Amino acid sequence: MVTQTRECVGISEELLEAIQGLPLHRYVEHCGQKLQVSPFEFYALCPRCGERLKLRGFSGVPELEDVFDAVFSWMNQPGAAKFSEQRRALLESEE
Numbered sequence: 858m859v860t861q862t863r864e865c866v867g868i869s870e871e872l873l874e875a876i877q878g879l880p881l882h883r884y885v886e887h888c889g890q891k892l893q894v895s896p897f898e899f900y901a902l903c904p905r906c907g908e909r910l911k912l913r914g915f916s917g918v919p920e921l922e923d924v925f926d927a928v929f930s931w932m933n934q935p936g937a938a939k940f941s942e943q944r945r946a947l948l949e950s951e952e
């Protein structure tokens with residue numbers, strides 16, 4: 858059998874568990890108010906004082922959300938939606 862194999866660069870069980878466990882919302886507190894935003898937002902606006910709050914990209918090192926962005930970018934290429942939908946349906950049926 859001939860198939861393409863990919864090198865697994867730095868993929869650990871911990872990374873996979875962290876991806877699966879990423880909360881659906883990020884909670885930010887400012888001016889005594891708790892905001893609920895997407896985990897992928899880089900910024901949020903405080904509704905009380907209007908300050909723009911930075912939520913991602915604090916250091917030069919990749920963050921967990923960057924892994925999602927890489928996957929989202931992959932999914933944006935033509936033809937990828939069919940495969941990701943098939944895989945998601947299969948994973949959902951296995952849960």
Ligand SMILES: [Zn+2]
Nearest residue numbers: 887888903906
């Ligand atoms: Zn505020």
